[in-house]
Amino acid sequence: MQVFKRNINKKRNLHVAWLLAFVMLIGVVSCKKTIVQDKVYDNVIYDLGDKAVYSNSAEKTRQKTPTQFISILYADLKQTGISNNELNDLSVVNSAFGDKGLLNQVLISHYMNNTGVVLPTNAAMRADLDKFIDETFIRFYQRKPSSYEKYFFKNKIANDAAITPELVYSAFALSDEYWFY
Numbered sequence: 815m816q817v818f819k820r821n822i823n824k825k826r827n828l829h830v831a832w833l834l835a836f837v838m839l840i841g842v843v844s845c846k847k848t849i850v851q852d853k854v855y856d857n858v859i860y861d862l863g864d865k866a867v868y869s870n871s872a873e874k875t876r877q878k879t880p881t882q883f884i885s886i887l888y889a890d891l892k893q894t895g896i897s898n899n900e901l902n903d904l905s906v907v908n909s910a911f912g913d914k915g916l917l918n919q920v921l922i923s924h925y926m927n928n929t930g931v932v933l934p935t936n937a938a939m940r941a942d943l944d945k946f947i948d949e950t951f952i953r954f955y956q957r958k959p960s961s962y963e964k965y966f967f968k969n970k971i972a973n974d975a976a977i978t979p980e981l982v983y984s985a986f987a988l989s990d991e992y993w994f995y
Contacts (some may be wrong), residue, residue, distance in 0.1 A: 933983065
């Protein structure tokens with residue numbers, strides 16, 4: 815009987831040892847560190863910081879609030895942030911004024927006639943139309959122009975000497991697409 819109990823204890827110890835070895839093996843195999851690599855694509859940087867560049871206007875689905883419009887317009891034209899006092903004053907005027915389209919035209923005209931607007935010269939615009947058109951689209955629409963848009967603006971500016979950077983910037987700021995992001 816003694817021998818029989820010894821054999822059972824040996825078998826039990828052997829089973830426990832195998833079970834312990836199996837659990838340790840599973841622990842070693844399952845404790846692998848998973849390495850996850852995130853690819854980060856830098857946005858294109860244009861003067862004020864990172865801006866998402868859209869591939870076309872259809873990606874813009876949210877409309878700017880009047881306060882956002884004023885703030886972004888100021889930043890796009892002057893390449894600097896608007897002061898809180900000026901933004902508050904213009905927001906109050908905007909909420910009190912009925913015709914928003916007319917108010918936007920007056921606001922753009924006001925900014926264009928004040929100092930501090932960062933505009934290329936007429937000669938610089940005409941010297942490199944492709945660069946001017948690309949930079950204007952990215953500055954106002956945060957996207958590159960399609961080949962048709964580039965062709966249209968290039969012909970329009972090249973064939974009309976009365977078109978100035980001020981007129982182009984005003985047209986972009988008054989467009990419907992400028993209201994969306």
